[in-house]
Amino acid sequence: MYSRRDFSKLGLTLAGAFAGFKAASSYVRPSQADSTSKTFEVTKTEEEWKKILTPEQFRVLRKEGTERPGSSPLDANEAAGTYVCAGCALALYSSETKFHSGTGWPSFWQPLENAVATSEDSSYLMTRTEVHCRRCGGHLGHVFEDGPKPTGLRYCMNGVALKFVPKGAA
Template sequence: MNKRHFLQASIVIVGATLLSRYLTQETETMAASNTKFEVNKSEAEWQTILTPEQFRVLRKHGTERAFTSPLDKQYAEGTYVCAGCELPLFTSDTKFNSGTGWPSFFQPIAGAVGSTVDRSFLMTRTEIHCSRCGGHLGHVFNDGPAPTGNRYCMNGAALKFLPA
């Protein structure tokens, strides 16, 4: 084995080791985030009550494509609830147009959401989930408007809108 092949093999081994540690941490965090909620259903039960897109987002930590949710441009007065268990999560008076293509809010209803560390896609973010069923809703970032400075960037597929 020449020096070039040795260096390439070493890089691959080190990269695979670091990636496996990173993926293991993500899996452990995601598994822990789905174990202690008031509403617990089997995967088959979730699949019967959710659309395929809702199931992918809420239960498999998916993300819908930007600008595809009709809730992104919904500004009527009302409440946004979890599509899985209908827990009220956000009110319309905390919604704003972030320009990102996902429904965005600067503050959830008190006690409605929880957070976990999301290490997917080789980055660390704060994942937001429903506090009742553990469904994945989206992520929170610190680039939102006053008064909180937060942007709760939610998947529209994870939400239902109930007009006032």
């Protein structure tokens, strides 16, 4: 029979293992380790990216980080306009495809044509579809198959990886 102490030890062991996986999340998968090794229209060295991005933008876009849910004002943004890549300013999503998913991240049911690319992400002991900017390779978020019609997709994006350009702005 197991005691409370046994379950406490198990809980601590699992918490420690999760912390190890969480710490490993700052690790960049070899396929994404050096964006200059891939051919993108916009390529920069790590130092050049650090000069043009905030530390949080760099962590998310270049190191595949994730911002805290609910931390981006873009999640609640309802203005008409276009969401562009914070790294290279490529237009990615129209406000017409944005919806409130309740996840705490800006969500869209469809990207603009030829704006994003996807790859397999096997971090955190699960497989997800990572979404990145097709022009600079910046990590934007993930896409899931639980979104609204007409696509049934939820492009769950890190707000810090995006900039909003209001309709009519140059």
